[in-house]
Amino acid sequence: MTRTLRNSVAARIAALILIVLGLGSVVVACGSDDSSDSGSSSGGESGGSITISQTSQPDFLDPALSYTVNGWEPMWLVYTPLLTYPHVEGTEGGELIPGLAENLPVVSNGGKTYKLQLRNGLKYSDGQPVVASDFAHTIKRVLNLESGGSFFYENIVGAEEYLKAGNPNGDIKGIKTDDDTGEITIDLVDADASFSNILAMNFAGLVPGDTPFKNMTEDPPPGVGPYVITKSVPNREFVMEKSPNFASFDIPDIPTGHVDMITTKIIKNANQQAQDVLANKLDYMQDPPPADLKPTVKEQAGDRYRETTTGSTYYFFMNTRVAPFDKAKVREAVNYGIDKPGLARIFAGELAPGCSFLPPGMPGYNEAFDTTDCPYGDPSQPPDLDKAKQLLKEAGEVGTKLTVWGNNDDPTDKVTEAYADMLNQMGFDATPKIVDGGVYFQTIGNQSTKAQTGFANWFQDFPHPLNFSFLVDGDSIQPTNNQNFGNVDNAELNETINQLTLEPELASVADQWEAWDEALVSPPNSYIAPYGHRKIATFTSDRIDFDAVVFHPLYLNDYSSFQLK
Amino acid sequence: MSETADRPVSDLDAFSDAPAVTVGGSGGASPWRLAARRLRKRPGALAMGIVFLVLVAVMLAAPLYARHVADTTPYENHLSDQIEVGGETVNVVGFDGVPIGPTWRGKFLLGADSNGRDVAVRLLYGGRNSLLIGLSAALITTVLGLTTGLLAGYFRGWTDSVLSRIMDVLWAFPVILLGIALGTSLSLGGLKAGPVEVSGGSLAIPIFVIAVIYVPYLARPIRGEVLSLREKEFVEAARAQGMGPIRLIHSEILPNVISTGLVFFPLLVANAILLEAALSFLGAGVQPPEPSWGTMIDEGVERIVTAPALAIVPGAMIVLTVLSLNVFGEAVRDALDPRAKVRIEH
Numbered sequence: 001m002t003r004t005l006r007n008s009v010a011a012r013i014a015a016l017i018l019i020v021l022g023l024g025s026v027v028v029a030c031g032s033d034d035s036s037d038s039g040s041s042s043g044g045e046s047g048g049s050i051t052i053s054q055t056s057q058p059d060f061l062d063p064a065l066s067y068t069v070n071g072w073e074p075m076w077l078v079y080t081p082l083l084t085y086p087h088v089e090g091t092e093g094g095e096l097i098p099g100l101a102e103n104l105p106v107v108s109n110g111g112k113t114y115k116l117q118l119r120n121g122l123k124y125s126d127g128q129p130v131v132a133s134d135f136a137h138t139i140k141r142v143l144n145l146e147s148g149g150s151f152f153y154e155n156i157v158g159a160e161e162y163l164k165a166g167n168p169n170g171d172i173k174g175i176k177t178d179d180d181t182g183e184i185t186i187d188l189v190d191a192d193a194s195f196s197n198i199l200a201m202n203f204a205g206l207v208p209g210d211t212p213f214k215n216m217t218e219d220p221p222p223g224v225g226p227y228v229i230t231k232s233v234p235n236r237e238f239v240m241e242k243s244p245n246f247a248s249f250d251i252p253d254i255p256t257g258h259v260d261m262i263t264t265k266i267i268k269n270a271n272q273q274a275q276d277v278l279a280n281k282l283d284y285m286q287d288p289p290p291a292d293l294k295p296t297v298k299e300q301a302g303d304r305y306r307e308t309t310t311g312s313t314y315y316f317f318m319n320t321r322v323a324p325f326d327k328a329k330v331r332e333a334v335n336y337g338i339d340k341p342g343l344a345r346i347f348a349g350e351l352a353p354g355c356s357f358l359p360p361g362m363p364g365y366n367e368a369f370d371t372t373d374c375p376y377g378d379p380s381q382p383p384d385l386d387k388a389k390q391l392l393k394e395a396g397e398v399g400t401k402l403t404v405w406g407n408n409d410d411p412t413d414k415v416t417e418a419y420a421d422m423l424n425q426m427g428f429d430a431t432p433k434i435v436d437g438g439v440y441f442q443t444i445g446n447q448s449t450k451a452q453t454g455f456a457n458w459f460q461d462f463p464h465p466l467n468f469s470f471l472v473d474g475d476s477i478q479p480t481n482n483q484n485f486g487n488v489d490n491a492e493l494n495e496t497i498n499q500l501t502l503e504p505e506l507a508s509v510a511d512q513w514e515a516w517d518e519a520l521v522s523p524p525n526s527y528i529a530p531y532g533h534r535k536i537a538t539f540t541s542d543r544i545d546f547d548a549v550v551f552h553p554l555y556l557n558d559y560s561s562f563q564l565k
Numbered sequence: 566m567s568e569t570a571d572r573p574v575s576d577l578d579a580f581s582d583a584p585a586v587t588v589g590g591s592g593g594a595s596p597w598r599l600a601a602r603r604l605r606k607r608p609g610a611l612a613m614g615i616v617f618l619v620l621v622a623v624m625l626a627a628p629l630y631a632r633h634v635a636d637t638t639p640y641e642n643h644l645s646d647q648i649e650v651g652g653e654t655v656n657v658v659g660f661d662g663v664p665i666g667p668t669w670r671g672k673f674l675l676g677a678d679s680n681g682r683d684v685a686v687r688l689l690y691g692g693r694n695s696l697l698i699g700l701s702a703a704l705i706t707t708v709l710g711l712t713t714g715l716l717a718g719y720f721r722g723w724t725d726s727v728l729s730r731i732m733d734v735l736w737a738f739p740v741i742l743l744g745i746a747l748g749t750s751l752s753l754g755g756l757k758a759g760p761v762e763v764s765g766g767s768l769a770i771p772i773f774v775i776a777v778i779y780v781p782y783l784a785r786p787i788r789g790e791v792l793s794l795r796e797k798e799f800v801e802a803a804r805a806q807g808m809g810p811i812r813l814i815h816s817e818i819l820p821n822v823i824s825t826g827l828v829f830f831p832l833l834v835a836n837a838i839l840l841e842a843a844l845s846f847l848g849a850g851v852q853p854p855e856p857s858w859g860t861m862i863d864e865g866v867e868r869i870v871t872a873p874a875l876a877i878v879p880g881a882m883i884v885l886t887v888l889s890l891n892v893f894g895e896a897v898r899d900a901l902d903p904r905a906k907v908r909i910e911h
Contacts, residue, residue, distance in 0.1 A: 291662050292870045298661075342644030346679060348662030382645055408848050410867065411679070417853050418680050421642040431766060432853050435753055 048564045049261035050283040050544070053273045057235045057266050062216040063205040063223065064141040067148035069459075069556060072202050073286060074240060074264065076555040077257065078125075079205025079223035082116050082135065082184070083196055085554060086253040087561065091361050093553045094311075094463035096196055097253050100130065100206055100224055101184075104196065107504050111191030114199070118182035119251070124208055125228035125243045132177035132184050137209040139175060144168045144213050149203035152461075155195070157187040168213040191502045197462035224249075226257040226560050237265045240559070258563035277301075280541040284562065288537035291348035291411075297539060304546040307535040309352045311359040311460035311553055313468070314343075315530040316419060317444075317485035318453045324402075325453060325486070329395040331526035334453070337388030337426040338419070340379040340531045346414045351532040353379035357468060357517050359533050361553045363506050364465045364513025370533075375522045379532070388426045402430040405454025407440035412455050419455070445482040456485055457534070463554060464506060465513040469497045472520060472527060488527040493520060596824075596901075603900035610896030613889040620886055624696055627689035634671040635683045639690040640854045643681035648672060657681040663871045676874055678864055688878060691856035695886070698772050698841045698851070703833035705776035706783060707826050713780060714787025715814050715822070719795055729788070732781040740778055741847075744840060747774040748849030766852040771844060775837045783829050790822050824901045831894030835887045842883050858883050 058071035063079040066072060084099035086092060098104055100122060105114040122130035143150045143163055153159055157174025174187035188195060198204070211221040220229040220238075226246050231239040240262045247256040265282075267273050274289035276282040278301055289297045289305075297305050318325035318334060325331055340353035355374035358365045370379070377384050392398055402423055406416025416432045423430035433454075435443055444451040461467050470476045474489030475498075496516045503509045520527055538557050540546055543564055550561035604611065631638055643657040650668050657677045658664050664677040674685040717728040735743070751770045756763040763769045794800060795818065803817050844850030845859025853860070858879035865876025 290867070292868050294661055295663060295871060339645055342642070342658075342681075345644050345658045345660060345662050345681075349660050413853065414680055414864075418642050418644060420854065421640060421680075424640075433766065434848070434853050436749070436848075 046258045046563065047260050049263065050259050050541075050562060050564070051263045051265060052284040052286065052559075053265050053267045053276070053282050054286045055266075055268060055270050055273070058238075060215060060217050061220045061229060061232050061234075061238060063202050063207065064138070064145050064149075065147045065215060065217075066202065070286065073556050074227075074229075074238075074262075074559060075202055075205065076225075076552075076558075077227040077560050078220070078225045078229055078240065079202065079207065080225045080251075080254065081200050081202070081204040081206065082118070083200040084254065085200060085552070087255050087550055087552060087558050088253075089308075089551050090553065093550075094361055096200055099200065099251070099254070105199070107196075109187070111193065111502055111504055112188045114186040114188070114195060116184045116186075116199075118184060119249070120182065122224055122249055123245050124222035124224055125245070126208075126222040127245070128208055128222070130206060130224060131179040131209065132182050133179050134206050134209045135184050135204075136172060136175045136177050137211065138204060138206050140168060140170075140172065141207070141211065141213060142203045143172075145215065147203060149201060152198045152201060152203065155188050155190060155192055157189055192466075193501055193503050193506065194462065194464040194466040197464045197467070201462060226255060227262065235266055237263055239263050255560045257560040262559055262562070274539070277539055277541055280543060283541040283544055284557070285539055286557070288350060289539055294348055301539070301542075304542060304544070305537065305539045307350055307537050308551045309360050309533050310536050310556070311361050311463060312457060312534045313354075313357055313359050313530050314351065314415075314455075314457045314532050314534060315357065315528045316453055317451075317456045317528055319451055319486050320489070320527065321487045322450050322452050324395065324397040324400050327395050327397065328524045328526060329391050330397050331529070332523045333388040333391035333395065333426060334423070335376045335521075335523075335526050335529045336384045336391065337422055338376075338529055338531055339383045339422055341382065342422075343415060343418060343531050346411050346418060347532075347534070348411075350535040350537065352535060353532045355379045355521060355530055357472070357520055357528060357530050358465055358513065359460060359468070362460065362463055362465060362468070363510040364517055366514045366517065369514070369518055369521075383422075385425060392427045398427040399429055402428045402452050404430050404432045405440070405444050405451045406432060406434050407437040407455065408434050409437040409440075412437070416455050419453075423453075441483075442481060444485050445478075445480065447479045447482065447487075451485065454485070456528075459534070460554065465516075466497075466501060469500075469516070473497050486528055488520075490520075490525060490527070493525075600897075600900040604896055607896040607899070610892050614893040614896075617886065617889040617893060620692065620882075620889070621696060624689055624692040627686070627693055630689055631683075631686045635674070635686045636672060637683050637686060639682065639687045639856050641682065643677065643683075646681060664868070664875075666872060667874055675878055676872060678861075678872075678875055679868065684861075684875060684878065687856040687861060688858075688882065691858050691861050691879060692882060692886075694768060694851055694855055694857045695838050695841055695859070695883075698768060698775065698857075699834045699838035701772045702775035702779070702837040702841075703830055705772065706779040706833050706837070707830055709776065709780045710783025710829075711787055711819070711822065711826050713784040714789075715791055715818060717784070718788040718791025719810065719814055719818065721792070725788070728784075732784055735778065736781040736785075740840060741843060743778055744774055744844045745847055745849045747777070748844050752849065752852050766855070768851065768855065770852075771841055771850045774844070774850075775840050778840070779833055779836065783826065783833070787822050787825060790825060791818055794818050794821055828894075828898045828901050831890045831897060835890035835894065838883065838890075839887055 054070050056070065058066060059068045060066040060071055063075055066075060080099045082099055082101040083096050085094060086097050096104060100119055101116040102119050103117065105116045107114055118132050124130060139153050142153055143159060156172060158172045162170055162172045176185040205223055207221040207223060217234060218232055220232055222228065226243055227240040228243045229238055230241045242257055242260050270287055270290045271293060273282060273285040274293045274297060277285050278297065318331050320326055344351040344353050354370040355376060356365060356370035372378055404416055404420040404423065406412050413434050416434060420430040420432040443449055444454060458468060458471055471483055472488040473484060474494045477484050477487055477489060493516060500509050500512060519525060521530060536556055538549055538551055540549060545563050545565050548561055548563055550558040552558045646657045647654050648657060655665060658681045662679060664679055664681065665673055666676040668674060673683055675688065676684050678684055713728050717725040748771060751774065752765045755765040756770060800813065800817055803813050841850050841857065842859035845857045846863045850859055851857035861879040862876050868875050
């Protein structure tokens with residue numbers, strides 16, 4: 001999932017209007033009168049209510065459709081899939097556990113058949129019982145609504161035929177359910193070691209079998225989870241309240257939550273949000289405080305602010321089909337010449353410099369490779385510019401013209417300009433090309449663009465290397481909407497991916513993924529130039545027990561851990 | 566030239582077939598000399614004209630400052646660099662992303678931006694770009710506006726219909742929206758028209774966009790003047806003597822409308838600079854890594870608390886430049902035609 005902070009034309013227009021009105025600095029200094037009473041609640045470890053904020057409305061408040069942090073962070077607590085993750089920090093938080101299923105799936109038929117058993121006695125938040133066929137309906141909605149997550153489930157036998165038939169109520173041949181016994185059997189076209197993770201995605205959070213085949217954002221369907229969405233006014237607010245019956249199911253490792261009610265307000269101005277959290281008028285802001293206010297936040301509220309490294313990787317792609325990046329030496333030179341700690345400063349410190357493509361917390365991630373054992377030198381140290389220049393000279397590409405692609409999301413534009421300058425220092429003649437964030441990835445993913453090099457990033461959808469490997473898999477190259485921006489196509493690396501796709505026991509092949517990661521980044525391949533992993537902030541009001549807040553590796557700040565002091 | 570002595574005002578607000586601005590005068594002195602005499606009686610305006618010239622001179626000296634004082638270019642990032650300030654070693658950009666403020670020394674005189682680039686150097690180069698765009702766009706607008714107004718007003722008929730409708734279409738769009746639409750699309754794909762090919766990052770793109778947008782604001786009053794002039798006796802006399810239309814426009818009509826173009830020019834420059842700043846602020850004008858005052862404000866707004874100079878300094882430069890041009894332009898207008906009410910409204 002690509003996730004970036006947008007600095008759209010609309011936002012700039014708004015800012016321009018503020019400047020024209022002379023209100024720019026006033027906004028920075030003032031909180032909202034509207035929210036002056038929004039943080040009021042009763043106290044205590046459990047119970048009470050909190051008010052939090054997001055800068056923009058979640059893309060959808062419908063589990064079948066949402067594919068953003070804004071949507072996943074709250075909805076993880078509303079729609080539990082058959083499989084899920086424990087609400088704990090670190091690597092443990094990425095280990096699969098049964099959710100609405102009794103146990104982890106029984107995999108057979110060479111990794112192509114998954115059998116699960118639904119827990120007994122489950123009910124949705126509106127009281128209707130959960131039945132096995134609801135799973136089929138849930139997947140049908142994902143496919144039928146053309147969700148961004150539909151491709152994850154197209155490997156199910158009959159999924160493509162279901163889509164082609166165009167009948168929402170038709171059957172997906174590869175999903176067999178028995179409402180009496182609660183058995184669910186899923187047949188796949190090809191074995192996929194990450195399918196259990198796919199079953200744990202928010203898209204597969206169960207909804208009742210009569211949920212309409214339409215976007216339900218304004219009236220989110222009931223689910224099974226510690227919270228239920230009781231009110232949704234798009235672009236203004238949505239309210240989550242504790243589910244009346246979830247605690248009685250006693251599902252292990254899924255907490256029931258502490259506060260009774262969580263009101264999420266949509267507040268466009270991040271400065272205002274940060275000021276309100278500082279003043280305890282808001283209890284949490286989902287987006288990080290603006291870089292401009294971070295020194296103030298750290299100074300005044302350092303005890304309730306922290307940054308945690310996420311399962312993400314920021315890297316520069318180098319198109320191996322286009323000169324000069326068809327030369328391995330040129331790619332190697334770029335890797336040597338990138339000022340990673342410098343780039344971390346552009347992110348206001350919210351980037352852990354690194355060199356690994358697989359992110360921290362991911363099986364196969366090697367911390368040493370990401371730090372001291374990086375083949376291009378310690379990522380936290382200045383670059384080896386001399387080596388970069390020498391390699392470039394050897395490759396005969398000094399003075400070669402480059403167009404460096406990036407988008408206008410903040411801080412991607414600055415990163416792109418800095419990258420272009422670094423390339424110039426190495427000896428290229430590079431010019432940045434900044435396009436709108438809304439069309440950026442489609443533009444560079446179109447082969448006719450012949451994008452030479454530029455910005456790319458990826459946040460994990462689930463903690464399995466396959467969720468990253470497709471970005472550099474030769475078999476995934478497409479003429480349009482290509483996500484393998486560098487057209488990386490190495491037979492050996494492709495073969496490794498194909499082999500490891502069949503391995504159901506991820507832990508047993510973690511070392512092979514580690515070797516694959518190193519081969520991808522190290523000379524002589526040097527296919528991509530990773531430079532770090534994004535950190536995400538946790539910033540709460542004084543009313544929240546900050547030490548109890550759980551930062552989940554996948555779903556980030558866990559609202560069910562929020563409790564009033 | 567006595568035929569032109571009593572022409573009424575030209576007002577851009579009320580597009581009409583209004584007659585022309587004049588270079589009024591009597592008593593033996595040439596109109597230009599009279600205008601110069603009137604201009605000299607406005608010392609404040611002259612001072613602002615000098616301010617503008619000084620600004621131009623300073624901006625032109627940008628490469629000298631960059632090379633010999635700041636020792637950097639407007640594009641060079643200094644993200645991981647450290648400098649000595651007051652005997653202390655400080656980061657140009659802090660680990661938390663906060664750039665260094667004004668040092669009041671040669672290097673980083675006005676501080677650095679988020680990429681560690683020298684603000685003073687970018688301010689000067691940005692000023693060069695803003696002035697280049699403003700002056701070039703105004704010049705092109707003046708040429709196109711005069712040509713369009715002359716052709717439409719003199720030939721009337723279908724020529725007038727076609728040109729006036731094109732002007733109507735351009736005028737129908739809000740300036741900023743038209744600028745964003747043209748600027749965004751052209752900056753992405755560049756401009757390709759036959760043998761002419763301009764890359765998306767070229768300064769020619771904002772120059773072209775701004776120049777085109779303002780053509781109707783000049784073409785319409787010129788057309789109005791020409792419609793009136795073409796019926797005057799001296800034009801009819803020239804026509805009766807067998808003078809062809811092109812020669813007649815060139816030798817009889819153009820000299821009588823050129824003063825309107827002159828009156829407009831400084832105001833067009835000021836408006837073009839403002840529009841360029843707005844478009845660049847919105848990402849539809851000057852493209853990175855080229856600096857402009859608009860892009861600098863855009864970058865500075867994000868740091869308005871920790872580094873207010875980033876937005877304030879280029880903003881102040883825009884105010885000073887536009888103010889000097891407007892005050893001077895107003896005086897030029899008064900000198901050339903004290904009764905004219907020339908305004909450019911969006």
